[in-house]
Amino acid sequence: MLIVAGGVLAAGIGNGYPAEHQNLLSGTAWLPSGQVGQLTLLDGSSVEVAAQVRVAPSGTALDVVQQGANAYAVDRTAGSLRRVDGATFEVSPPATPVPGAGANLRAFAGPDTVYAMDTGRGVLTTNDPHTLATRTGPLSLTARVAPQAATLDEAGRLWLLDASTGDLVWIDHGQRHTRRGATQPGAGVLALADGNPVLVDTQRRIAAVLDPATAEPTHTVELDLRPDDQIQVTGSPHAQRLYVVAARGMLSICELTATTCRAAVPLVADNSEPGPAVEAGGRVFVPDYRSGQVWIVDLRQSRVVASPRVLSPPARFQLFVRDGVVFFNDPNSERAGVLRLDGGVRPVAKYDPKKPDKGLTTPGGKEAPTNLPPPPSGAPPPVKPPAPGPKPSGPGAPAPPPGLRVVVSTAHPLVGDQVTLSVTADRNPQPVRAHWTFGDGQEADGLPTSHRWTAPQTYQITVQATFPDGRTDVASLPLPVLPPPTGSFIVKVGGNGTVSSQPAGIACPPTCGADFPSGSTVQLTATPDVGMRFDHWGGGCSGTTATCQVTTGTGQVDVTADFIALPRPTLTVSVPTGGGTVTGPGIACPPTCSATFDAGQQVALTAVPVDKYTAFTGWNGGGCAGTGGCTVTLLTSTTVTAGYRDMADPEHCFTYDPNRLHFGPVGSDWELRSVNTLLATMDNIADVQDAQTVAGNYDTKCTIQSGYGIATYWKGGKNAPLGKINNETCAAYNPATLTVTEESPTKWHVGDGTVTFAGYFDSQAQAVRFYRVARQWHQECFIIGVRNFLGYWR
Numbered sequence: 117m118l119i120v121a122g123g124v125l126a127a128g129i130g131n132g133y134p135a136e137h138q139n140l141l142s143g144t145a146w147l148p149s150g151q152v153g154q155l156t157l158l159d160g161s162s163v164e165v166a167a168q169v170r171v172a173p174s175g176t177a178l179d180v181v182q183q184g185a186n187a188y189a190v191d192r193t194a195g196s197l198r199r200v201d202g203a204t205f206e207v208s209p210p211a212t213p214v215p216g217a218g219a220n221l222r223a224f225a226g227p228d229t230v231y232a233m234d235t236g237r238g239v240l241t242t243n244d245p246h247t248l249a250t251r252t253g254p255l256s257l258t259a260r261v262a263p264q265a266a267t268l269d270e271a272g273r274l275w276l277l278d279a280s281t282g283d284l285v286w287i288d289h290g291q292r293h294t295r296r297g298a299t300q301p302g303a304g305v306l307a308l309a310d311g312n313p314v315l316v317d318t319q320r321r322i323a324a325v326l327d328p329a330t331a332e333p334t335h336t337v338e339l340d341l342r343p344d345d346q347i348q349v350t351g352s353p354h355a356q357r358l359y360v361v362a363a364r365g366m367l368s369i370c371e372l373t374a375t376t377c378r379a380a381v382p383l384v385a386d387n388s389e390p391g392p393a394v395e396a397g398g399r400v401f402v403p404d405y406r407s408g409q410v411w412i413v414d415l416r417q418s419r420v421v422a423s424p425r426v427l428s429p430p431a432r433f434q435l436f437v438r439d440g441v442v443f444f445n446d447p448n449s450e451r452a453g454v455l456r457l458d459g460g461v462r463p464v465a466k467y468d469p470k471k472p473d474k475g476l477t478t479p480g481g482k483e484a485p486t487n488l489p490p491p492p493s494g495a496p497p498p499v500k501p502p503a504p505g506p507k508p509s510g511p512g513a514p515a516p517p518p519g520l521r522v523v524v525s526t527a528h529p530l531v532g533d534q535v536t537l538s539v540t541a542d543r544n545p546q547p548v549r550a551h552w553t554f555g556d557g558q559e560a561d562g563l564p565t566s567h568r569w570t571a572p573q574t575y576q577i578t579v580q581a582t583f584p585d586g587r588t589d590v591a592s593l594p595l596p597v598l599p600p601p602t603g604s605f606i607v608k609v610g611g612n613g614t615v616s617s618q619p620a621g622i623a624c625p626p627t628c629g630a631d632f633p634s635g636s637t638v639q640l641t642a643t644p645d646v647g648m649r650f651d652h653w654g655g656g657c658s659g660t661t662a663t664c665q666v667t668t669g670t671g672q673v674d675v676t677a678d679f680i681a682l683p684r685p686t687l688t689v690s691v692p693t694g695g696g697t698v699t700g701p702g703i704a705c706p707p708t709c710s711a712t713f714d715a716g717q718q719v720a721l722t723a724v725p726v727d728k729y730t731a732f733t734g735w736n737g738g739g740c741a742g743t744g745g746c747t748v749t750l751l752t753s754t755t756v757t758a759g760y761r762d763m764a765d766p767e768h769c770f771t772y773d774p775n776r777l778h779f780g781p782v783g784s785d786w787e788l789r790s791v792n793t794l795l796a797t798m799d800n801i802a803d804v805q806d807a808q809t810v811a812g813n814y815d816t817k818c819t820i821q822s823g824y825g826i827a828t829y830w831k832g833g834k835n836a837p838l839g840k841i842n843n844e845t846c847a848a849y850n851p852a853t854l855t856v857t858e859e860s861p862t863k864w865h866v867g868d869g870t871v872t873f874a875g876y877f878d879s880q881a882q883a884v885r886f887y888r889v890a891r892q893w894h895q896e897c898f899i900i901g902v903r904n905f906l907g908y909w910r
Contacts, residue, residue, distance in 0.1 A: 143159070143160030143161050143438055143439040143440065143441035144157055144158065144159050144160060144166060144438065144439075145157070145158055145160065145182065145436065145438045145441075145443050146158075146180050146182050146187035146200070147180070147434075147443070147445040147447075147452050147466055148178040148179060148180045148189070148445070148447045149178070149447060149448075149449075149450065149466050149467060150172075150175070150176050150177055150178035150447050150448055151174060151175065151448055151449065151472075152174050152467055152472040152473075153170055153171060153172035153173050153174045153175070153176050153178065154168055154169060154170055154171065154466070154467060154472070154476070155168075155169050155171050155178075155180055155187055155189055155200060156168050156452070156466035156467065157187075157202075157205075158443065158452060158454075158464065158466070160438065160439070160441030160443060160454050161441070163453065163454050163462045163464050164464070165464065165466060165475070167205050167477045168466070168467060168475050168476050168477050169200055169205050169207055169476065169477050170207070170473070170476055171189035171191070171198050171200065171207055172189060172191045172193070172194070172198075173193075174472075175193075176191055176192075176193045176194070177191070177192040177193045177219060178190070178191060178192070178193075178447065179192060179222075179223075181223045181224065181225045181230075182225070183225035183226065183227065183230075183245070184202065184227070185202025185203060186199060186200060186201060186202045186225075186245075187199070187200040187202065188200070188223055188225050188230060189207075190221060190222065190223050191210065191221075192218065192219045192220075192221050193218075193219070194210065194212075194218075195212055195214070195215075195216065195217045195218040195219075195221045196210035196211060196212050196221075197210070197211050197212075197213060197221075197223055197230070197232060197243075197248055198210050198211070198248075199245075199246070199248060201479075204479050205477045205478070205479055206479040207479075208247070208248060211243070211248035211249070213232035213241045213243050213248065213250055213253075214232050214233065214234045214239055214240075214241055214253075214254055214590075215589070215590055216234070216592075217232075217233075217234035217236075217237075217239075220234045220235045220236035220237070221233070221234060221235075222235055222261075222266065224266070224267075224268040224274055225245065225268075226245075226268060226272040227245070227272065228245065228272065229242050229243070229245060229251070229272065230242070230243040230244070230245050230248065231243070231268070231274050231287070233261065233266070233276075234254075235260065235261040235262075235266070236260060237256070237260070237576050237578075237592050237594075238256060238257050238260055238261055238276075238278065238555075238576045239253070239254045239255065239256055239257070239576065239578055239590075239592055240253055240254065240255050240257050240274075240287070241253030241254050241255070242290070252290065253580075254578055254580060254590045254592070255292070255553055255578065256553040256554070256555045256575075256576045256577065256578035256592065257276060257278075257285050257287075257292065257576075260278070260279045260280055261276055261277065261278070261279065262277065262279035262302065262304075264305045264306065264307075264348070264349060265277035265279060265304060265305065265306055266306065267306045267307065267308055267313065269308055269311060269312070269313055269328065270308075270311040271288075271328065272289075273286050273287065273288045273313075273328060274286060274287040275306050275313050276306075277298070277299065277304040277305075277306055277315075278301075279301065279302050279304075280301055280302075280573060280574055281296075281297070281301055281573050282297050282298055282299040282300050282301045282302075282303065282304060283295065283296050283297065283298060284298035284299075284304075284315065284331055286313075286331060292557070293331065294557055295331040295332075298315060298331070299315065299317045299319070299320075300317070300319045300320075303317055303318045303319040303320075304316065304317060304318070305318065305347070305349045307349045307350060307351045307358065308351055309325070309351030309352055309355070309356055309357060309358055309372055310351070310352060310353070310354060310355055310356050310357075311353075312325055312326070312328065312356070313325075313326045313328060313331075314326065314349075314351060314358060314372065315333070316339070316347075316349050316358075316360075318341060318345070318347065321338060321339045321340075321341045322336045322337065322338055322339060323336065323337045323339055323349075323358055323360075323370060323372065324336045324337075325356070325372050335372060335373065336375075337358070337370050337371075337372055337374060337375060337376065337377065338375060338376045338377075339360060339368065339370065339377060340368060340376075340377055340380060341360075341362070342362075342364075345362045345363070345364065346362065346363040347360050347361060347362050347363070348360075348361045348390070348391055348392035348393070349361075349392070350392045350393050350394065350395075352395050353395065353437075356371065356372040356373050357369065357370065357371055357372060358370040358372055358377075359392075359393040359395070359400055360377070361390045361391070361392060361393050361402055362390075363389070363390065365382065365383040365384055365388050365390060366380055366381070366382055366383065367380070367381040367382075367383055367390075367393060367400065367402055367411075367413060368380050368381075369381065369400070369413075369415070369418060378418075379418035381413050381418055381419060381420065383402060383404075383411050383420065384404070384407075384411070384423070387406060387407075388404050388406055388407065389404060389405040389406040390402050390403065390404055390405075390411075391403040391404070391405055391435065392435075394435055394436055394437045394442065395415075395437065396437045396440050396441070396442050396457065397440060397457045398414070398415050398416065399412055399413060399414055399415060399421070399457055400412070400413040400415060401413075401435060401437075401442055401455065403433060403435040403444075404430075405430065405431070405432045405433065406430060407425065407430055408425050408426060408427035408428055408429065408430030408431065408433070409423050409424065409425045409426070409430075410423065410424055410426055410435065410444070410455060411423050412424070412457075412459055421459070422458065422459030423459070424455065424459040424460070424461050425461070426444045426453065426455060426461050426463070427444070427446060427451055431446050431448065431449065431451075432446075433445060433446045433447075433451075434446075434447060435455075441454060442454065442455040442456075442457075443455075445466075449469070450465045450466050450467050450468070450469045450472075451463065451465070451466075452464055452465075452466050518541035518542050518543045518544070518545070518546075518583075518589075519541065519542040519543075519589075520539055520540070520541060520542075520547070520579070520581055520589050520590070520591035521539070521540050521541070521542060521591070522537065522538075522539050522577065522579055522591050522592075522593050523537070523538045523539070523540065524536070524537050524577075524595060525537070527595075528596060528598055529569070529595070529597055529598070530597070530598050530599070530600050530601070531569060531570060531571060531572050531597060531598070531599055531600050532568055532569075532570070532600065533568065534566050534567075534568050535566060535567055535568070535569075535595075536564060536565070536566045537552065537564065537565050537566065537567065537577065537579075538563060538564040538565075539563060539579045539581050539591065541581070541583075545583055545584050545585075546583075547563060547581035547582060547583055548563075548582060548583065548584050549561070549563070549581070549582040550562060550563050550565070550579050550580065550581045550582070551579070551580045552565055552567075552577065552578070552579050553577070553578045553579075554567050554569070554575060554577055555575030555576045555577055555578075555595075556569055556570070556571075556575055569597040571597070572597055572598055572599040573596075573597060574594050574595065574596045574597070575594070575595050575597060576592060576593075576594055576595075577592065577593055577594070577595050578590060578591070578592040579591050579592070600633050600634065601633070601634045601670050602631040602632060602633055602634060602668070602670070603631070603632060603633075603634050603668030603669045603670055603671060603672070603673060604629060604630070604631045604632075604671075604672045604673070605617070605621075605622060605629060605630055605631075605632065605638065605640075605656075605666075605668075605672075605673050605675060606628065606629045606672060606673070606674050606675070607622055607624045607628045607629070607640070607675050607676075607677065608628065608655075608674070608675070608676045608677075609624055609625060609628070609676075609677050609679070610676060610677065610678040610679065611644075611648055611651075611678055611679030611680055611681070612644070612645040612647070612648045612679055612681075613642060613643060613644040613645050613648055613650060613677065613679035614642075614643050614645075615628075615640055615641065615642050615643075615675075615677045616640070616641050616643070617630065617638055617639065617640055617641075618638070618639045618641070619632065619636070619638065621638075622640070632668045633668065634668055634669060634670050635667065635668065635669075636667070636668050637665055637666070637667050637668075638665070638666050638667075638668060639663055639664070639665045640653075640657060640663065640664045640665075640666070640675060640677075641662060641663050642662045642663075642664075642677045642679070643662070644679050644716075645679070646714055646715075646716040646717055647681055647682055647684075647714030647715045647716050647717060648679040648680065648681055648682060648715075648716075649679065649680060649682050649715075650662050650677070650678075650679055651678045651679060651680045652678055653675065653676065653677055653678075654675070654676035654677075654678065655673070655674040655675045655676050656673040656674060656675045657675045657677075681714075681715075682714075682715030682716065682751075683715060684712045684713060684714060684715060685712070685713060685715055685750045685751065685752050685753045685754065686710055686711070686712050686713075686753040686754075687700075687703070687710065687711055687712075687713060687719055687738075687748060687750055687753070687754055687755075687756065688709060688710040688753070688754070688755040688756070689703055689705040689709045689710065689721065689755075689756050689757075689758065690709070690755060690756070690757040690758070691705050691706060691709065691757075691758050691760070692758075692759070692760050694726060694730075694762075695725065695726060695730055695758070695759075695760025695761075695762075696723060696724050696725040696726045696730060696732065696758070696760050697723075697724050697726070698721055698722065698723050698724075698756075698758045699721070699722050699724070700719050700720055700721040700722065701713075701719055701720075702719075703719075703721065713750050714750075715750065715751055716749065716750065716751060717749075717750050718747050718748070718749050718750075719747065719748050719750060720745060720746070720747045721735075721740070721745070721746040721747070721748065721756060721758075722745065722746075723735070723743075723746075723758045723760075725760055726760075729762070729763045729764065729856065729884045729887065729888075730760050730761070730762055730763065731760065731761045731763060732758070732759070732760055733759035733760060733761050734759050735756060735757070735758060735759070736756070736757040736759065737754065737755050737756040737757055738754045738755070738756040740756060762884075762888075763880065763881060763884050764881055764884035764885040764887070764888050765820065765879070765881035765882045765884070765885040766885075767818050767885070768818060768819055768820070768821070769816050769817065769818035769819075769831075770793070770816070770817060771815055771816045771832070772790035772791075772793045772795060772811075772815060772816075772817065773790050773791060773815070774790065774811060774812045774813070774814065774815050774833050774834075776790050776791050777789070777790050777795070777808050777811060777812055778790075779801075779804045779805075779807075779808060781801075782797075784903075785797050785798065785799065785903065785904065786798050786799070786800060786801055786803070786804035787804070788804050788807045788808055788811060790811070795807070795811050795817060796811065796904075796906045797904050798899065798901055798904050798906065799901030799902050799903050799904050800901065802842060802843060803843055803899050803901050803904070803906075806841045806842055806843055806844070806899045806906075807899060807906050809838070809839065809841060810830065810838065810841070810899075810906065810908045811830070812833075812834075813830070813833055813834050813835065813836055813838055814830040814831055814832050814833035814834070814835060815832040815833035816830065816831050816832040816833070817830055818830070818831065818889075820877070820882055820885050820886055820889075822875075822876065822877045822878040822879075822882050823862075823878050824863075824875050824876040824877065824878070825875045827875065827886055827889075827907060828906065828907040828908065829889045829907070829908070829909055830908055830909075837910075838908070838910060841897070841899065843899050843900070843901075844897055844898070844899060845897065845898050845899075845900055846895040846896065846897040846898075846910060847871060847873075847895060847896050847897075848871075848894060848895050849867075849868045849870070849871040849873075849890070849894065849895070849896070850868045850869075850870070850871075850894075851868070851890060851891045851892070851893065851894060853868045853869050854866060854867070854868050854887055854890055854891060855867065855868075855869070855887075856880060856883045856884055856887050858880065859876070862878055862879070863876050863877075863878075864876060864877045864878075864879065864880055864882065864883035865877070865883065866883055866886050866887050866890060873886070873890070873896065889909070890909075892909070893909035893910060894910065895909065895910040896909055897909065897910055
């Protein structure tokens with residue numbers, strides 16, 4: 117179908133069947149000419165006028181809706197419809213399907229039904245496509261239908277958007293369905309793509325493909341729109357593709373199977389006024405009303421390939437496609453024509469502007485006589501509409517029905533109020549029956565009736581009254597239903613914390629004020645920030661508990677909530693000497709093992725052993741345990757201990773008195789003792805004297821004994837640097853690079869990567885003990901005899 121509305125034509129998308137899907141004579145279209153009240157049938161292949169019929173007086177606001185070969189003339193001056201038979205060109209008498217619609221009349225034609233709508237009041241009728249007789253209605257569907265907010269899909273479903281509520285309404289086989297709040301009020305645009313409905317939400321900047329059965333989105337695409345963009349939306353008749361033309365001179369090509377629009381094609385942005393796009397032959401055509409040109413965009417290349425001028429001087433013209441032929445039409449003059457895919461323009465005159473009635477087609481396809489009286493000076497000649505029939509007159513003619521008046525018990529009801537409605541005539545006879553629609557999907561019968569509305573908005577109420585002789589008339593009025601009275605809360609927060617409400621509405625900060633229905637109970641809850649505690653309420657609340665309940669009135673309630681800081685607790689960390697370190701915010705222990713924090717603050721601690729031969733054994737205190745991480749929530753001063761275990765074998769040591777050393781021969785050897793404690797056995801007196809020098813520097817002797825031998829080290833006492841030892845053998849090494857190496861589970865040794873110490877150990881623990889000793893020195897030394905030796909360190 118093809119719809120021309122307000123001088124802007126939207127073809128294929130947004131207002132009915134795609135023109136390319138019709139089986140009319142190949143590439144022919146009906147064009148309106150309001151100045152002369154005519155419709156012209158233009159053959160796109162020959163670019164010749166095939167028919168020219170009078171449908172309205174000259175100077176009429178005239179639109180056309182095309183279904184198959186037939187045309188429906190929409191006279192928006194008189195508020196009437198007329199059908200033009202596509203085979204005989206016979207024009208039907210005018211019908212007024214929605215009384216009082218006038219300039220708000222729009223029509224949507226399907227194969228079996230013609231829908232007529234008053235877009236100003238949201239009132240709809242269904243009509244016979246041949247006789248235009250009303251089948252159902254008037255029905256009140258919405259408060260107001262905005263431009264680009266109504267369309268008829270290929271299955272004959274009529275889709276509408278209520279501009280005042282954002283509700284989506286669709287009529288399917290006579291059944292009305294509603295999806296509440298489909299878009300923000302005034303932010304929705306409807307289109308068709310590949311025959312499927314598409315809902316564009318300009319505030320959320322998305323396009324949603326709708327399920328025709330449920331109107332729920334099946335796929336959404338993000339649109340690249342600016343907040344101030346004014347757009348025209350159309351779609352492809354044969355593909356899931358949307359065309360969005362922004363007034364700033366930008367065409368967005370959006371594949372509805374993707375998530376974002378694939379291409380944005382800049383048009384001429386300066387001093388242009390673009391209209392809705394149409395598609396034909398792999399190209400998109402965008403009219404510019406200010407220049408009279410058409411931008412032609414190649415879909416494959418996503419660029420402008422031509423911009424022919426179709427009207428000079430320019431005027432607001434219509435651009436649409438039928439059977440792959442692109443037509444342009446000036447509805448206010450004789451100018452029209454066909455635009456080729458390569459940008460070639462073939463203009464045609466729909467009528468002779470000097471003799472506009474010349475060539476008029478009569479029923480059967482014959483040309484009408486042209487000897488009509490000349491028009492008055494300065495005005496087009498009024499022409500009598502075809503075949504309206506004489507108006508009845510005389511005493512036997514029926515008088516028109518009386519005018520109707522709707523009376524409501526209150527002009528501004530509140531949500532939930534019961535409102536009484538009645539209908540009367542301004543003269544007798546009075547109605548005997550009445551059928552009401554209340555604008556919220558509910559209906560009722562009765563001369564007086566009553567109704568309650570459940571949501572605040574303006575509802576369009578329509579009543580169809582029946583008179584004693586069976587005649588009917590319709591009256592309609594908008595009724596604003598107001599929200600119930602409310603009381604307001606204003607919350608002020610002192611200190612660091614938040615206040616929330618149940619029911620929701622207040623979340624302070626930042627939302628510190630809200631309205632609630634009068635008489636309702638509102639509970640406020642105070643939540644302190646970290647390091648704070650709730651102290652007390654003030655104003656409309658009192659007490660020190662964290663919650664407060666208030667019953668709303670109709671005025672304002674001021675509430676204060678005060679929070680105060682908690683004392684700052686100290687976190688202390690305990691680490692065994694030599695075991696490792698603990699780090700965290702403000703903590704690096706040792707040496708910094710305590711810090712002060714805000715109450716309630718969470719502090720994460722990390723334990724690191726001093727080396728790989730020290731094991732972390734776990735946490736204790738502050739709610740921490742195990743060997744993982746430790747996060748302490750500080751409400752009071754807290755101590756946390758980190759446990760470490762040395763993997764080395766325990767020391768095997770004994771002490772002695774270095775001031776009571778003596779030596780003497782025993783058999784062929786010499787013994788060094790402290791009192792009676794044997795410290796060393798040497799080969800000769802010189803070696804035992806050297807041993808005495810070593811032992812005199814300490815007071816403790818330790819050994820590491822394994823199956824491979826004994827390692828000796830000394831500690832304590834003076835622990836001064838040793839003097840000269842006569843019979844001494846030493847091996848230097850790098851203590852910083854020492855490691856413990858496993859050769860087998862029972863054979864371990866220690867080395868620095870270059871030097872490997874002589875001897876092995878039975879276990880890793882023995883080797884680690886040796887490693888600990890060696891890390892303190894730089895040389896391992898021996899006094900070596902034939903039978904005996906003594907080890908020590910420098």
